[in-house]
Amino acid sequence: MRRRASQPPGPACAFPGPVRVTQQDVRYPSLVGRGLRRFRGSPDEVWVAGATEHVVQAVQHAVRHDMRVAVRSGGHCYEGFVDDPAVRVVIDLSGMRKVSFDPLLNAFAVEAGATLGEMYRDLFLGWGVTVPAGWCPDVGVGGHILGGAYGPLCRSAGLSTDHLYAVEAVVVDRHGTARSVVATREPSDPYRDLWWAHTGGGGGNFGTVTRYWFRSPDADGDDPAGLLPAPPASVLSFHAEWDWQGMDETAFGRLVGNHGQWSEQHSSPDSPFTSLYSELHLLRLPAGRHVMDGQVADTGPAAERLLDAYITALNQGIGTPFTLQKQQLPWLTSALRGPGVDASPYRVKLKAGYLRRRLTDQQIAAAYHQLTRTDYPNPGGALGLYTYGGKVNTVAPEATATAQRDSVLKAVYVAAWEDPAEDDTHLAWIRSFYRDVYADTGGVPVPGTGNSDGSFVNYPDTDLADPRWNTSATPWSTLYYKDNYARLQTVKARWDPRNVFTHALAVEPPPT
Ligand SMILES: Cc1cc2nc3c(=O)[nH]c(=O)nc-3n(C[C@H](O)[C@H](O)[C@H](O)COP(=O)(O)OP(=O)(O)OC[C@H]3O[C@@H](n4cnc5c(N)ncnc54)[C@H](O)[C@@H]3O)c2cc1C
The missing domain is CATH 3.30.465.10 (Uridine Diphospho-n-acetylenolpyruvylglucosamine Reductase; domain 3)
Structure with a gap:
């Protein structure tokens, strides 16, 4: 039995x-x-x-x-x-x-x-x-x-x-x-x-x-x-803000470029910076600022030094008004508080992309345009860049169903608004943003091209299955699962032969 x-x-x-x-x-x-x-x-x-x-x-x-x-x-x-x-x-x-x-x-x-x-x-x-x-x-x-x-x-x-x-x-x-x-x-x-x-x-x-x-x-x-990792006793939590109003396109490009370069240099599994995690949100100009929330999974002088080095690297050559708040918190307090962002009042649309390397100058220019466009006044739009890599990249792509194992950043495109009557406006904006960033690859982050490695299935986006928004030859299933998709289809056939469990981006039964 x-x-x-x-x-x-x-x-x-x-x-x-x-x-x-x-x-x-x-x-x-x-x-x-x-x-x-x-x-x-x-x-x-x-x-x-x-x-x-x-x-x-x-x-x-x-x-x-x-x-x-x-x-x-x-x-x-x-x-x-x-x-x-x-x-x-x-x-x-x-x-x-x-x-x-x-x-x-x-x-x-x-x-x-x-x-x-x-x-x-x-x-x-x-x-x-x-x-x-x-x-x-x-x-x-x-x-x-x-x-x-x-x-x-x-x-x-x-x-x-x-x-x-x-x-x-x-x-x-x-x-x-x-x-x-x-x-x-x-x-x-x-x-x-x-x-x-x-x-x-x-x-x-x-x-x-x-x-x-x-x-x-x-x-x-x-x-x-x-049997499982022990979290640190306490963390050095931080919140940074850059003034948007005083930041021109050159300074914007430097901030994104510095951040990308740091991520390329400090995301190997043996880097001392793997204890540092951050979420940079480059907000729309009407929001007035860019914000970053993060933590070092440690406290004391070594943690302070890591954070100082990180912030110094990001601010090279920018010269925009900048603030940094730091706080030592017991780990559990920090874990139960999260980044303090409450999405519940908003209608939200997300798109995502894995980044093996920093955004290109062309992609940064597209982001600058979409975040500063004057024909779209919504402050509730952003490009998020989240640190990634480290230990994640020690696992082989086929060892688990999570195939993306050499990225250093996650890009997250966000539109947030309140009025249902405005849905079309905000969806149009975020779709054009994504299309512009991935203009060279059919409007989507095709794995193995340039700096991209597909998208993240926990941030599902049905546009990837829509030929109006995915004009590449790469299907949505490859964007999420890369070479693991065929195996997922085999599992689907064995464990859900009647296709009982399905949705707009569900793993499809294998071709017969
Ligand atoms: C505010 C916010 C913050 C987030 N932060 C992160 C983050 O830091 N890291 C990250 O990786 N992701 C993050 N996500 C994404 C999150 O991981 C996914 O949205 C996830 O699918 C949510 O799971 P849920 O159970 O809450 O959602 P649900 O809406 O309950 O489910 C999501 C999907 O999973 C299916 N599902 C749910 N439960 C089961 C089950 N028991 N068995 C089989 N299928 C199931 C549902 O049918 C649905 O298709 C965040 C999302 C939000 C809204």
Whole structure:
């Protein structure tokens, strides 16, 4: 008989069964409103699950009645995959948030409905360890991890998926029977392909994840405190601002160029700067400034020296008014606070691109134009440049489903606004921004051309599948998964042969 994971210790599930909420139910608006503001679905039913068995029942119900099903964990999806009008049953994992140590698998079990903040808090207070993952504590573990999640500790500790030991998922076989399976990274595990697909294959593709287990690949022994990275006791948190009004195109180019050059020089796995993480947001001119939030995963004189050297390198030859605020924070305080950006009041559209090298002069000029255009007055637009690389780049592209393993930066293009009546205006702006930056490669960051290495599936962008916006010969699936896509399709065929789990950018069944 196949080995099953133990049920982690803790209080029994609070729900006697799945809670089935229909449109007339007083709880319905709270549940369908959990996603980002730009999307609002109208499913017939939301099933709130408190245990794996509840998810099995919900999926079985959807399959039996031929209703399109989607799962929501933290509700932070940047596209309307869960809120798609075609979705009739939403499985909401709000009742599955337990974090525990599972002695049978010698790994930490995290239920998929937990938020990153809940995972950070429980792992740290319980065992003094963490999983290196994203900076927003409200993001859900469920959708985050399987998109190849990254965050402030990843340059020194790798991606969260690099520490994924096992996954429990509810899948549907070719006869339409839903069941839960556990897949591990053990080479002898016949289900290993399913584990692999969850190391960057993206949300909503193969089944519904109910639990993740984490243990670092190089960990040994059975002392839980030694099985995952230990975060620093405290961090040097920083917030920098550059005055936009006094910055001309030359100074703008220097700031972006300095930042790119620093990233090229200090993102090798053995660099002392892997403890430094930053998110530079080059904002639209009406916002009046550019901002950077970051942290050094350490405090004391050495951390101060790293930060000083970084800021000095960025400011070479700029001469614009600049401010820097620094603060020493206990690590958990910093992790639960995040960068302090609250996206919830806004309608947001994101696009992304991996960068192996700095932006070219031509790309910087395109960014300058889009951030200063006077025919588009919105202050809520930005180009984000996030530090990357370090330990992330020690893993082979095919070892996990996250193929991008030699980038030094992530580029993030953001439009944020409030009024739904303005959607078209802001979508047009961000589309033209992206098209201009990648003008030489059909408007998208084609892997292996110039400085680009595709895009990041945790920031999904349906425009990549739209020939109006992707005029390259490279399909969206290659932009996200590169050479790993064919293998993901094979996993799809094995584990979701009826294509039950699908959305606008879902892994497609292999060609027949
Ligand atoms: C404010 C904000 C900050 C962010 N910061 C970071 C960051 O620092 N680093 C980073 O890597 N990413 C970041 N992201 C992106 C984030 O990782 C993705 O949006 C992720 O998919 C969110 O997961 P979720 O469970 O919260 O979202 P959901 O909306 O619940 O789900 C997202 C997608 O995953 C699927 N999914 C959800 N749960 C499951 C499950 N249990 N099993 C299978 N599929 C599932 C959904 O069906 C959907 O397609 C951020 C997003 C936001 C909005």
